[in-house]
Amino acid sequence: MLSADFLIATAIGYVGLLFVIAYFGDRRARSNTRSFLHSPAVYTLSISVYCTSWTFYGAVGNAARSGLEFVTIYLGPTLVFVGWWFLLRRLVRISHHQRNTSVADLLSSRFGKSNRLAVLVTSIAVVGIAPYIALQLKAVTSSIQAVAGSSEFGQGSLAGIDDVGLAFGIAAGMALFTILFGTRHVDAKEQHHGVVAAIAFEAVVKLAALLAVGIFVVYVGGGFEAIFSRAAAMGVAVDAANTFDSRWLTTLALSVAAIVCLPRQFQVTVVENSDENHLRVASWAFPAYMLLMSLFILPIAMFGLVTMPDGANPDMFALTLPMAFGQDGLALFAFIGGFSSATSMIILESIALSIMVSNHIVMPMILRFSPAGNGDGQGVTRLLLNARRFSIVLILSLGFFYFFFTRDSDALAPIGLISFTAIAQFFPAVLAALFWREASLKAATSAIAGGFLFWVWCSFLPSFQSVSPQVANLLANGPWGIAWLRPEAMFGLDGMDPLVHAAFWSLTVNVLTLALVSLVTRQSALERIQASVFVDVFKRGPLVRGNFVLGSATANDLYFVAERVLGERRAAALFDVAARESGVDPDQLDPTPEFIGRLERELAGSIGAASAHVMLSKVVSGSDISLEEMMQMADETQQVIEYSQQLEQTSAELRSTARQLEEANGRLRELDARKDDFLSQVSHEVRTPMTSIRSFSEILLDDSDITDGQRRHFVGTIHQESLRLTKLLDEILDLSALERGERAWENLPTNAEAALDRALLVCEAALRQSGVQLETGSRAGAITVAADADRLCQVFINLLINAIRYNDAPAPVLRVQSSILAGSYAVEIADNGPGVPTEERKLIFEKFSRGKRSPADTRGAGLGLAISRQLVERMNGTLELVEGPLCGACFRVQLPLRA
Amino acid sequence: MPMWSVRSDNYWAAAVDRPRLIGAMLVLTLLGAMLMLPPLVHVFNQNITHFGVPQIVFYLFAVWLALIIGTALLNRALPGDAPDAGKRDH
Numbered sequence: 001m002l003s004a005d006f007l008i009a010t011a012i013g014y015v016g017l018l019f020v021i022a023y024f025g026d027r028r029a030r031s032n033t034r035s036f037l038h039s040p041a042v043y044t045l046s047i048s049v050y051c052t053s054w055t056f057y058g059a060v061g062n063a064a065r066s067g068l069e070f071v072t073i074y075l076g077p078t079l080v081f082v083g084w085w086f087l088l089r090r091l092v093r094i095s096h097h098q099r100n101t102s103v104a105d106l107l108s109s110r111f112g113k114s115n116r117l118a119v120l121v122t123s124i125a126v127v128g129i130a131p132y133i134a135l136q137l138k139a140v141t142s143s144i145q146a147v148a149g150s151s152e153f154g155q156g157s158l159a160g161i162d163d164v165g166l167a168f169g170i171a172a173g174m175a176l177f178t179i180l181f182g183t184r185h186v187d188a189k190e191q192h193h194g195v196v197a198a199i200a201f202e203a204v205v206k207l208a209a210l211l212a213v214g215i216f217v218v219y220v221g222g223g224f225e226a227i228f229s230r231a232a233a234m235g236v237a238v239d240a241a242n243t244f245d246s247r248w249l250t251t252l253a254l255s256v257a258a259i260v261c262l263p264r265q266f267q268v269t270v271v272e273n274s275d276e277n278h279l280r281v282a283s284w285a286f287p288a289y290m291l292l293m294s295l296f297i298l299p300i301a302m303f304g305l306v307t308m309p310d311g312a313n314p315d316m317f318a319l320t321l322p323m324a325f326g327q328d329g330l331a332l333f334a335f336i337g338g339f340s341s342a343t344s345m346i347i348l349e350s351i352a353l354s355i356m357v358s359n360h361i362v363m364p365m366i367l368r369f370s371p372a373g374n375g376d377g378q379g380v381t382r383l384l385l386n387a388r389r390f391s392i393v394l395i396l397s398l399g400f401f402y403f404f405f406t407r408d409s410d411a412l413a414p415i416g417l418i419s420f421t422a423i424a425q426f427f428p429a430v431l432a433a434l435f436w437r438e439a440s441l442k443a444a445t446s447a448i449a450g451g452f453l454f455w456v457w458c459s460f461l462p463s464f465q466s467v468s469p470q471v472a473n474l475l476a477n478g479p480w481g482i483a484w485l486r487p488e489a490m491f492g493l494d495g496m497d498p499l500v501h502a503a504f505w506s507l508t509v510n511v512l513t514l515a516l517v518s519l520v521t522r523q524s525a526l527e528r529i530q531a532s533v534f535v536d537v538f539k540r541g542p543l544v545r546g547n548f549v550l551g552s553a554t555a556n557d558l559y560f561v562a563e564r565v566l567g568e569r570r571a572a573a574l575f576d577v578a579a580r581e582s583g584v585d586p587d588q589l590d591p592t593p594e595f596i597g598r599l600e601r602e603l604a605g606s607i608g609a610a611s612a613h614v615m616l617s618k619v620v621s622g623s624d625i626s627l628e629e630m631m632q633m634a635d636e637t638q639q640v641i642e643y644s645q646q647l648e649q650t651s652a653e654l655r656s657t658a659r660q661l662e663e664a665n666g667r668l669r670e671l672d673a674r675k676d677d678f679l680s681q682v683s684h685e686v687r688t689p690m691t692s693i694r695s696f697s698e699i700l701l702d703d704s705d706i707t708d709g710q711r712r713h714f715v716g717t718i719h720q721e722s723l724r725l726t727k728l729l730d731e732i733l734d735l736s737a738l739e740r741g742e743r744a745w746e747n748l749p750t751n752a753e754a755a756l757d758r759a760l761l762v763c764e765a766a767l768r769q770s771g772v773q774l775e776t777g778s779r780a781g782a783i784t785v786a787a788d789a790d791r792l793c794q795v796f797i798n799l800l801i802n803a804i805r806y807n808d809a810p811a812p813v814l815r816v817q818s819s820i821l822a823g824s825y826a827v828e829i830a831d832n833g834p835g836v837p838t839e840e841r842k843l844i845f846e847k848f849s850r851g852k853r854s855p856a857d858t859r860g861a862g863l864g865l866a867i868s869r870q871l872v873e874r875m876n877g878t879l880e881l882v883e884g885p886l887c888g889a890c891f892r893v894q895l896p897l898r899a
Numbered sequence: 900m901p902m903w904s905v906r907s908d909n910y911w912a913a914a915v916d917r918p919r920l921i922g923a924m925l926v927l928t929l930l931g932a933m934l935m936l937p938p939l940v941h942v943f944n945q946n947i948t949h950f951g952v953p954q955i956v957f958y959l960f961a962v963w964l965a966l967i968i969g970t971a972l973l974n975r976a977l978p979g980d981a982p983d984a985g986k987r988d989h
Contacts, residue, residue, distance in 0.1 A: 071959055075935050078963060082970045083928030085921060085977075225951030238953045244937045244944065252936070284971035291963050298956060 002328050004148035010332065011339050015177055018198045018343070022181060025197025037193055038274050040281035045200035046268045047282055048207070048289050050077060050259060052132075052345035053139035055293055056206055056338045058412030061315030063301035065411065067238045070297060072248055073413075074290040076255030084283040087260065088269065090434050092279060094537050095270045102356045103266045103426055107448075110433035110534050111441035112527035118360035120445060121426060124452050125263050126353055126395060128422025131463065133349065133399025134406065135415045136342040137174075139315070141167045141403075143338050146316045147323070147331070164404055171400040174346045175393050182351035183388045192351065196272050199348060202340040207292060209337020213318050214296020216330055221303045231302040238298065250500045254420040257427035263352035264345065315412050346396070354391035362387035408466040414499070421459050421503050425451035428511045432518070437531045441524070443517035451510030458487050459502035532636075555589040562599055574602060674846075681862075685728055689721040696721075731863045738870040745874055747786040749898055752825050753779065755789050756818060759796030763804065770812065772804050772831075777817025777885075783825050785895045787875040792895075795871050795879070798864045799829045799891050807833035807888065815886055820897070824877070827893045830884035841881055845869045920977045927973065931966045935959065 029037045036042065055073075062070040080087060091106075100106040104125065108118035141163050161169075182195055221227040228238075259265055273279070304317030312320060319338065322330040363384065409415065425448050432439035464471045478486040488498045490505050523531065555575070562571035578598075579589045589595075696714045699706070706714075760774070767774055803814050809832045818827045836844055845865050865879075872879040877895035884890020933939050943958035 068955065068959065071963075075959075075963065078966055079928060079932050079935075082931055082966050083924065084970075085924050086928070228948065228951040228953070232948075232951075238956060243955075244940050249936060280974040280977075283974060284967045287963065287967045287970070291960070291967065295960075 002147050002323070002331060004144055007144055007147055007332075007335055010336065014336055014339065015173075015343065018201070019177075019181065021201050022194035022198040024194075026192075026194030029193030029197070037197055040275075040278040040285070042196065042200045043268075043273065043278040044282040044285040044289065045203040046196045046272060047265070047286050048203040049199050049264055049268055049344045049348050050262075050286075051203075051206065051290065051293050051341060052416075053136050053143075053338050053342040054412055054416045056210060056341040057139045057143065057315045057318060058135070058416065059294070059297045060301045060304065060317045061313070061411055062413040063297050064305050064314035064317065066243075068243050068298075069248065069251060070413070071294055072251040073255045073416075074287075074294055076252045077259035078287040078290065080256055080259050081283045081286050084279050087431075087434070088279055088283075089276065090537060091260070091430075092270050092273050092276055094434065094534055096273075096276075097537065098533070101271060101359060102263060102352060103261055103430065104356045104360050106266075107426065107429055107433060107444060108360070110530050111439075111444050112524050112530060114441050114445070115360065115364050117441060117445050117448075118356075119364075120448060122353075122356040122360045124422060124425065124448065125356060126398065127460075128419055128425075128452075128455070129263065129349060129353060129395065130398040130402040130419075131406075131415045131422075131460075132419035133346060133396060134403035135412055135419075136346050137167045137170055137399055137403045138407070138415070139412060140170050140339060140342045142313065142316055143319050143335055146313070146319050147335065163407060167403050167407075168400060171396045171403075174343065175350075175396040177343070178347050178350050178392050178396075179389045181347055183354070183385050183392070192272065195347065195351065196268065199268070199344045202344040203289070206337040206340040206344075207289065209333050209340070210293055210296065210318065212330060213322060213334050213337075214300060216325075216327065217296065217300050217303050217321055220325055221299065224299060227299050227303050227306075231306050234306055236302060236305045238302075245497075246500045247497050250497075250503045251417065251420075254417065254424050254503060257424035258420045261423045261426040261430060262349075263356065263423075264348040267348060267352040267355075346399075350392045350395045351388075353395050354388040357391035357394070358384050358387035362391075405467050406463050409463070415463070417499055418459050418463055421499070421506060422452070422455050424503070425455060425506060425510055428507070428514050432514055433534055435535065436518070437535045438523075439514065439518045439531070440521045441527055442521045443514050446517050447510045447514035450513045451506040454490075454506035454509050455502060458490060458505055459499070462487050462498060462502075555591050558591055558596070558599060562602070570602075574599065682732060686725065689725045689728075693718050693721045693725075728863075731867060735863055735867050735870060738867065738874065745788065747788060747875055749784050750787045750789045750792060752783045752785045752787065752792065752827075752895060753781065753818065755787075755792040756796050756816070756827060759793050759800060760816065762793075762797055763800040766801060766804050767814070770804050770807075772807060772812040772814050775813060775815040777815055777828075778819060780818040780820055780825060783818075783820070784898045785825050785875070785877075786898045787877075787895060788871075791871050792875065795868045795893060796827070796829075798868045799893070802864060803829055803831040803833070803889070803891075807831045809833055809888070813886060815884075821894065823897060825895045825897055828882070828884065828890055829893075830886045830890035831888040832886040833888035835888045836881060844881065845879070917978060920973055924970075924973050924977075927966065927969045931962065934962045 025037055028035050059070040059073070094100070095106060098106070098109050100109060102122075104118045104121035107121055108114050111117055144166060145163060181198075182192060218224060218227065221230070259269075269282075300317050300321065301314065304312070304314055304321055308314075308317065308320065308324065319331060319334045322328075322334055406415070428451075429439070429444040429448055432444065461471060462475055465475055466472075475487055478484065484490070484492050488501055489496075490501070493501065493505075496504070559571060559575055562574065575589060578595050579585065582589065582592070584590070591599075696718050700711065700714055800814070800816075804812075807814070811832075813832045815830045816827070818825065820826070869879045872893055872895070875895055877893060879891065879893050882890050882892045940955075940958075944955045947954045949957055
């Protein structure tokens with residue numbers, strides 16, 4: 001027969017054992033970093049602190065009351081761990097880089113290292129966890145009472161002590177134990193290997209105990225089938241019809257948030273994690289642990305409902321069933337298991353919370369109110385430890401008071417869900433911290449505060465309904481009779497499950513505030529930096545950890561920063577100038593405020609004022625941003641600058657290519673137009689002689705009575721026209737052959753003067769016929785050039801005929817002279833005709849351009865000048881229109897002298 | 900070759916590349932969430948018992964077990980991170 005005294009003695013003995021395990025665990029972990037305490041198995045078991053007496057006792061009660069709902073509390077975390085790659089891995093990586101010690105620290109560090117946010121999160125956590133602690137106290141109290149209440153003998157020395165007294169005793173004992181356990185020393189990394197070892201041991205004990213009870217129940221009940229069938233026969237069935245409603249979704253979502261944000265879970269999963277790869281094991285092993293824990297919950301609940309008397313507390317079935325069957329040993333084991341699950345939660349939760357309270361509330365106050373430089377490190381450590389001890393007492397007191405005020409409520413699980421809802425308020429901010437760059441401090445603070453207020457109103461306050469008539473009245477009628485503010489029917493949303501209602505409103509307000517305020521507020525420079533550190537944690541290379549910069553800046557630190565940002569030469573120059581001005585050696589430069597200001601301006605020129613200020617203020621005042629992190633910032637800025645320079649260069653290249661393309665396109669269009677022009681000109685030129693040939697030949701065919709003289713005249717005209725046509729086609733062929741360079745061309749030594757003389761001789765008849773007077777100017781004498789003699793003569797004839805043909809002056813004069821001009825042979829053929837109008841000067845060398853003055857002129861096809869220019873160019877010379885000695889046009893042919 | 904044999908991780912690592920495995924993890928997580936939420940959960944929420952145990956109980960525990968085994972297999976196949984791997988300095 002068990003007695004309460006024996007139970008309490010066993011519990012104390014068990015705690016002693018834990019203490020021994022923690023002590024040796026600590027020593028072992030210190031002496032050997034590769035011990036099994038650093039193994040994934042211990043890590044996984046320590047995460048199993050998630051399974052508290054809520055699981056051990058409460059889940060059975062929950063299953064007895066609402067069927068399958070209890071599994072959501074374990075399915076949610078299963079999903080988080082199955083998807084560890086996306087959330088937990090990131091969380092662990094960031095927290096290792098940022099050295100976060102708690103969820104409050106994480107949020108504060110992401111949102112611009114804001115202490116105000118850390119204080120808010122810590123306060124909410126302390127208040128929000130109180131129901132959870134109360135749950136553990138209630139479970140342990142109930143378990144002791146379940147044993148003690150079973151018989152007169154069982155009460156022992158507990159006779160006359162009510163549940164409040166018992167709970168107080170347990171709370172006090174727990175506080176003492178946790179203080180002895182968790183606050184023996186301050187660890188910079190906030191890792192507690194000893195505690196983790198004890199927690200892992202407790203995880204094994206509670207799993208073994210629950211499995212033992214489960215197997216016993218299945219054995220006694222005759223197997224799963226018998227238990228379920230018997231329950232069904234007695235009208236106790238798993239109610240699956242109404243299980244999968246909004247409450248199912250809500251508890252699942254809350255458990256997802258809780259496994260990430262609960263202070264103790266953050267502590268074991270993230271802070272105590274010594275190797276990211278441990279997550280790989282935990283990602284399946286922890287869900288497996290929870291599966292094993294849940295395996296026998298339903299059978300125990302079913303069997304308890306069937307066999308235990310009416311009015312028995314279903315929460316205690318795991319303990320009372322073995323007792324009912326006289327298995328005192330198993331009952332004792334079950335008690336130890338339940339005690340294990342409660343103690344591990346209380347120990348770890350209060351350690352995690354005490355770290356938050358001391359780091360974020362007590363420490364900043366000490367720093368603010370104690371003069372700097374006063375007191376040694378030893379004093380601060382002692383102060384910190386005392387702050388933690390005080391926090392532990394405070395946290396357990398809050399838990400006890402919550403238990404005291406709500407002791408009439410009987411079920412365990414609903415109490416835990418109140419805490420889950422409170423802690424879930426951090427989840428949106430945590431997600432935003434990890435994934436959303438734009439989330440701002442103001443948004444996170446107001447979102448968490450808003451969600452918390454709704455939680456207090458809709459979830460926390462209603463839990464006092466049974467002890468306070470005022471609260472009951474408030475719930476029924478709303479404050480001051482305002483019905484739409486009733487805590488369980490906000491804004492008239494009536495008839496919902498209170499948990500769903502509270503979770504819906506608080507989280508909706510939370511998420512909306514977070515999103516909307518982020519969109520309308522601006523981040524500070526530090527927030528932006530931290531946001532990119534968090535969001536891009538996997539994009540940056542491994543971070544080299546350096547020493548933290550503490551105290552005032554040295555010239556070395558400043559130089560280190562300046563060199564990275566400005567480059568070695570500029571930084572050295574800056575420091576040399578400063579050293580020379582203050583008249584010391586550069587090595588012994590003492591940075592003055594003026595110098596730091598100047599440096600900041602220099603840095604701002606490179607990386608922007610905000611970054612420069614943050615960097616320097618961190619170096620100068622000394623803070624928890626390490627020099628390495630600042631270097632990383634500088635490197636990133638440098639990379640961005642280089643990248644944008646590359647972009648600029650590329651876009652300049654693109655611009656120039658586009659311009660070239662446009663020009664080429666323009667040229668193509670012009671050429672196309674000229675081709676069309678050419679074709680129409682050719683058709684026109686061909687058409688005129690063809691027309692006359694056709695009409696004359698028609699006359700000859702049709703008219704029989706034309707005279708012989710007429711016939712001869714007509715045939716002569718046809719012959720003439722066909723000659724002209726042939727000449728035209730010859731010219732076109734000639735020109736196109738020249739242009740395409742098809743014809744073989746050989747420049748031979750030629751006497752240029754002789755060619756000119758020959759041309760003059762050919763034109764003599766034309767000269768005489770048109771009455772043009774030829775003036776011959778100075779002649780160059782015998783000159784040899786590299787040319788084709790016949791072609792050169794052709795060019796001269798062309799020019800001479802043009803000058804004769806288009807000269808309409810009353811006393812036409814043609815002047816020809818040749819000379820040596822700037823090392824080349826030049827022939828000028830000038831006339832006193834109308835000249836070439838300015839607007840046509842560019843066009844006269846084009847094909848078919850005859851000048852506008854003589855539209856009716858049909859004697860030439862207008863190809864002469866074009867062919868001449870082609871020919872001269874083939875002889876490496878030039879043909880151009882120059883200012884001549886006479887009033888008309890003057891063409892100059894220039895050919896290089898043959899060397 | 901059975902997937903759970905000792906050589907399976909090498910086989911998988913060779914056959915499946917890293918982005919695919921990470922994609923598979925995401926699918927597993929989302930699929931797990933879908934399978935345990937309405938409306939899909941109602942598919943197996945029939946009023947039938949197997950061995951006296953309601954079908955839905957079997958179903959939920961089976962999904963749970965499948966998620967555990969799936970995660971374990973994927974983790975074995977997934978090549979390890981860089982040596983850094985965010986190791987906390989001791």
